[in-house]
Amino acid sequence: xxxxxxxxxxxxxxxxxxxxxxxxxxxxxxxxxxxxxxxxxxxxxxxxxxxxxxxxxxxxxxxxxxxxxxxxxxxxxxxxxxxxxxxxxxxxxxxxxxxxxxxxxxxxxxxxxxxxxxxxxxxxxxxxxxxxxxxxxxxxxxxxxxxxxxxxxxxxxxxxxxxxxxxxxxxxxxxxxxxxxxxxxxxxxxxxxxxxxxxxxxxxxxxxxxxxxxxxxxxxxxxxxxxxxxxxxxxxxxxxxxxxxxxxxxxxxxxxxxxxxxxxxxxxxxxxxxxxxxxxxxxxxxxxxxxxxxxxxxxxxxxxxxxxxxxxxxxxxxxxxxxxxxxxxxxxxxxxxxxxxxxxxxxxxxxxxxxxxxxxxxxxxxxxxxxxxxxxxxxxxxxxx
Amino acid sequence: xxxxxxxxxxxxxxxxxxxxxxxxxxxxxxxxxxxxxxxxxxxxxxxxxxxxxxxxxxxxxxxxxxxxxxxxxxxxxxxxxxxxxxxxxxxxxxxxxxxxxxxxxxxxxxxxxxxxxxxxxxxxxxxxxxxxxxxxxxxxxxxxxxxxxxxxxxxxxxxxxxxxxxxxxxxxxxxxxxxxxxxxxxxxxxxxxxxxxxxxxxxxxxxxxxxxxxxxxxxxxxxxxxxxxxxxxxxxxxxxxxxxxxxxxxxxxxxxxxxxxxxxxxxxxxxxxxxxxxxxxxxxxxxxxxxxxxxxxxxxxxxxxxxxxxxxxxxxxxxxxxxxxxxxxxxxxxxxxxxxxxxxxxxxxxxxxxxxxxxxxxxxxxxxxxxxxxxxxxxxxxxxxxxxxxxxxxxxxxxxxxxxxxxxxxxxxxxxxxxxxxxxxxxxxxxxxxxxxxxxxxxxxxxxxxxxxxxxxxxxxxxxxxxxxxxxxxxxxxxxxxxxxxxxxxxxxxxxxxxxxxxxxxx
Numbered sequence: 001x002x003x004x005x006x007x008x009x010x011x012x013x014x015x016x017x018x019x020x021x022x023x024x025x026x027x028x029x030x031x032x033x034x035x036x037x038x039x040x041x042x043x044x045x046x047x048x049x050x051x052x053x054x055x056x057x058x059x060x061x062x063x064x065x066x067x068x069x070x071x072x073x074x075x076x077x078x079x080x081x082x083x084x085x086x087x088x089x090x091x092x093x094x095x096x097x098x099x100x101x102x103x104x105x106x107x108x109x110x111x112x113x114x115x116x117x118x119x120x121x122x123x124x125x126x127x128x129x130x131x132x133x134x135x136x137x138x139x140x141x142x143x144x145x146x147x148x149x150x151x152x153x154x155x156x157x158x159x160x161x162x163x164x165x166x167x168x169x170x171x172x173x174x175x176x177x178x179x180x181x182x183x184x185x186x187x188x189x190x191x192x193x194x195x196x197x198x199x200x201x202x203x204x205x206x207x208x209x210x211x212x213x214x215x216x217x218x219x220x221x222x223x224x225x226x227x228x229x230x231x232x233x234x235x236x237x238x239x240x241x242x243x244x245x246x247x248x249x250x251x252x253x254x255x256x257x258x259x260x261x262x263x264x265x266x267x268x269x270x271x272x273x274x275x276x277x278x279x280x281x282x283x284x285x286x287x288x289x290x291x292x293x294x295x296x297x298x299x300x301x302x303x304x305x306x307x308x309x310x311x312x313x314x315x316x317x318x319x320x321x322x323x324x325x326x327x328x329x330x331x332x333x334x335x336x337x338x339x340x341x342x343x344x345x346x347x348x349x350x351x352x353x354x355x356x357x358x359x360x361x362x363x364x365x366x367x368x369x370x371x372x373x374x375x376x377x378x379x380x381x382x383x384x385x
Numbered sequence: 386x387x388x389x390x391x392x393x394x395x396x397x398x399x400x401x402x403x404x405x406x407x408x409x410x411x412x413x414x415x416x417x418x419x420x421x422x423x424x425x426x427x428x429x430x431x432x433x434x435x436x437x438x439x440x441x442x443x444x445x446x447x448x449x450x451x452x453x454x455x456x457x458x459x460x461x462x463x464x465x466x467x468x469x470x471x472x473x474x475x476x477x478x479x480x481x482x483x484x485x486x487x488x489x490x491x492x493x494x495x496x497x498x499x500x501x502x503x504x505x506x507x508x509x510x511x512x513x514x515x516x517x518x519x520x521x522x523x524x525x526x527x528x529x530x531x532x533x534x535x536x537x538x539x540x541x542x543x544x545x546x547x548x549x550x551x552x553x554x555x556x557x558x559x560x561x562x563x564x565x566x567x568x569x570x571x572x573x574x575x576x577x578x579x580x581x582x583x584x585x586x587x588x589x590x591x592x593x594x595x596x597x598x599x600x601x602x603x604x605x606x607x608x609x610x611x612x613x614x615x616x617x618x619x620x621x622x623x624x625x626x627x628x629x630x631x632x633x634x635x636x637x638x639x640x641x642x643x644x645x646x647x648x649x650x651x652x653x654x655x656x657x658x659x660x661x662x663x664x665x666x667x668x669x670x671x672x673x674x675x676x677x678x679x680x681x682x683x684x685x686x687x688x689x690x691x692x693x694x695x696x697x698x699x700x701x702x703x704x705x706x707x708x709x710x711x712x713x714x715x716x717x718x719x720x721x722x723x724x725x726x727x728x729x730x731x732x733x734x735x736x737x738x739x740x741x742x743x744x745x746x747x748x749x750x751x752x753x754x755x756x757x758x759x760x761x762x763x764x765x766x767x768x769x770x771x772x773x774x775x776x777x778x779x780x781x782x783x784x785x786x787x788x789x790x791x792x793x794x795x796x797x798x799x800x801x802x803x804x805x806x807x808x809x810x811x812x813x814x815x816x817x818x819x820x821x822x823x824x825x826x827x828x829x830x831x832x833x834x835x836x837x838x839x840x841x842x843x844x845x846x847x848x849x850x851x852x853x854x855x856x857x858x859x860x861x862x863x864x865x866x867x868x869x870x871x872x873x874x875x876x877x878x879x880x881x882x883x884x885x886x887x888x889x890x891x892x
Contacts, residue, residue: 032690
């Protein structure tokens with residue numbers, strides 16, 4: 001001991017004070033309230049509005065927007081608020097199994113918060129959208145998930161003007177943004193270049209036109225039809241972007257892969273990339289390989305299942321086809337919600353996989369973007385209850 | 386019905402360690418975690434080409450193989466040290482305080498720390514030596530106390546650790562004043578206070594001094610693949626030892642029997658798990674507030690007496706220029722308005738008035754943590770009241786941006802770096818985010834505050850007395866070791882071993 005510590009004149013007073021630590025704490029307990037403990041807290045309740053988790057929702061309206069696009073409006077059972085541009089997962093019982101797909105929200109954040117209603121606009125394109133088109137009826141109950149995704153305006157890093165590039169049903173998130181801007185929930189200027197095949201393939205035309213203001217402008221670009229001067233024709237080229245965009249802008253694009261491939265060339269020849277370009281990811285679809293069948297052993301909690309997998313489809317699809325309740329959200333490898341431990345087996349990954357470094361190290365996969373290349377064994381978290 | 390010797394509720398830092406300890410003690414163990422990945426706050430997430438660390442600034446008390454800290458010793462015992470790739474943080478901290486016009490960068494290593502302090506504050510050496518002498522005695526006393534399971538011999542304490550006992554009831558400032566530390570030295574030394582979240586008139590000197598000592602003498606460590614690497618390593622270890630880990634599995638009830646003791650756990654899907662031992666890696670407020678019926682009035686009073694500590698806010702930036710290009714010189718910065726910690730604590734009560742930040746640029750410790758030509762930063766602050774409760778959902782995203790903007794401005798003003806134009810990715814976590822992922826009341830990230838009456842020493846002294854429900858013990862930031870990574874790991878160690886003892890005694 002290099003020196004003797006003393007705070008009070010007499011060192012024993014310091015000792016005495018130490019001895020009081022326990023009685024002090026007991027006294028604080030004695031003096032406390034015996035009122036029942038709170039069941040919840042305000043911040044935690046607000047968190048539930050921002051992230052309500054899965055909820056049952058009643059389908060209350062179906063509107064046909066174009067020949068192959070419909071808007072489904074749900075009455076929510078929980079309050080919800082989100083960023084315009086986000087998506088939700090919609091789940092329904094199809095022939096005894098729960099099928100889930102992420103769809104961009106087409107309604108405004110305030111409509112969800114104040115009226116408890118949420119709409120998704122769906123193009124008839126795949127298994128679930130076909131099922132929705134042919135089978136969904138007003139009055140049906142489905143499950144709506146958390147609003148998710150980063151396809152929204154980010155005031156801190158984005159320019160004040162966003163050039164939105166929508167291809168086909170990729171209009172959906174921009175329609176939500178246009179409404180949010182007019183309602184004052186989002187604050188930026190949106191110049192929307194909306195590509196469609198023909199005039200009759202344009203969804204929400206009347207509504208979009210009525211939202212036009214100094215903060216929102218829409219230009220329709222028809223690829224398969226020449227129309228009057230109210231429309232542009234052809235593809236969304238760099239010349240077209242330059243014609244409508246100011247000097248500084250951020251690009252947000254939502255559409256099919258083919259559109260992204262074309263757009264990338266346009267933007268790179270304009271010297272635009274990196275932080276200035278945001279693209280919404282598309283779901284991973286089937287791959288083009290020879291059909292092979294594998295067995296996947298799936299552990300969920302203490303249950304073990306063996307499911308058949310088709311080499312052309314993802315591991316997630318194999319589990320869903322077998323009727324297993326497993327987690328999924330973005331179906332594009334990005335959100336990490338299906339994060340599962342690989343025990344054994346070989347697999348290939350579709351492009352957008354965003355596993356973490358430690359996931360690679362310890363052998364975790366994202367079933368939504370992994371195709372089986374052999375029999376596999378995986379440990380999967382339970383699907384949401 | 387499924388039966389386990391013990392169920393751990395929550396796979397945060399405390400819960401993960403507790404589960405390993407239970408398994409090492411031969412207990413059949415189930416860990417349930419409501420999220421789809423382990424770690425609680427100890428995780429990472431991807432945005433664009435960046436993988437952000439969610440919470441760990443630097444792991445205290447880890448050290449190196451040659452100079453092992455207590456966390457490394459614990460990880461060695463758990464069998465997880467070698468599952469993780471570690472790197473060392475280069476320097477202790479840089480503190481910039483506006484009111485006092487302080488801008489000091491402090492190194493690791495006791496002698497280097499004292500020398501550097503002397504260069505900033507000539508004449509401070511003697512008080513710094515006293516500070517370290519006290520801090521070392523505190524650690525020795527704590528080691529002795531741990532070695533006898535808290536049943537210390539008063540004579541030994543007074544003979545060998547008199548300074549520990551004599552300074553043990555005082556706050557940081559009371560002790561530093563008693564050893565006549567110059568004001569500026571105190572100001573620089575107190576920079577770490579926000580890691581413990583109580584101001585230095587309230588915060589226990591024992592607690593603060595032992596933390597600072599460990600930082601300075603053992604350095605700080607970081608897992609290369611962010612804290613997600615530690616969390617996955619722990620899960621790996623649990624499964625190696627034969628334990629079960631169930632994700633997306635929320636425990637909603639703890640069933641108690643006639644004696645008030647634990648008999649089982651009910652999961653969200655209604656499934657009942659039979660067990661006589663639960664380690665709760667969550668707050669007593671949640672456990673006694675909604676997971677257990679008919680809670681004894683004394684326990685309710687004790688829970689009501691506790692004060693929630695800081696609610697978290699973190700901004701994560703992925704920048705499209707390197708740290709060199711941006712002029713970001715240091716690994717971690719503390720930016721304060723004032724080193725009057727009471728005044729600073731008050732400013733941190735409101736969203737409007739809080740612009741304190743603890744800021745990290747991981748590339749300064751690990752240049753390759755992001756792609757060449759980029760760097761990553763995270764900026765953290767605490768709110769000392771429940772001010773976020775006043776934020777309405779429709780204003781939430783704007784308030785988030787308001788605080789994020791303020792943090793960027795503050796960093797740019799205090800360091801002279803321009804970072805705003807280089808932001809490629811941004812993500813912001815608020816108290817609502819923390820409430821969502823970990824369920825803690827009010828979005829707190831620091832457990833119960835280290836108030837004078839409820840600090841480290843009284844909690845340790847009352848560990849046995851605080852254990853009131855048979856079969857139920859707590860781990861993590863709300864428990865006896867308070868919050869922070871190292872503390873949470875230690876709490877899991879203590880609780881896990883205690884529960885192994887409980888199982889042997891009580892079945």
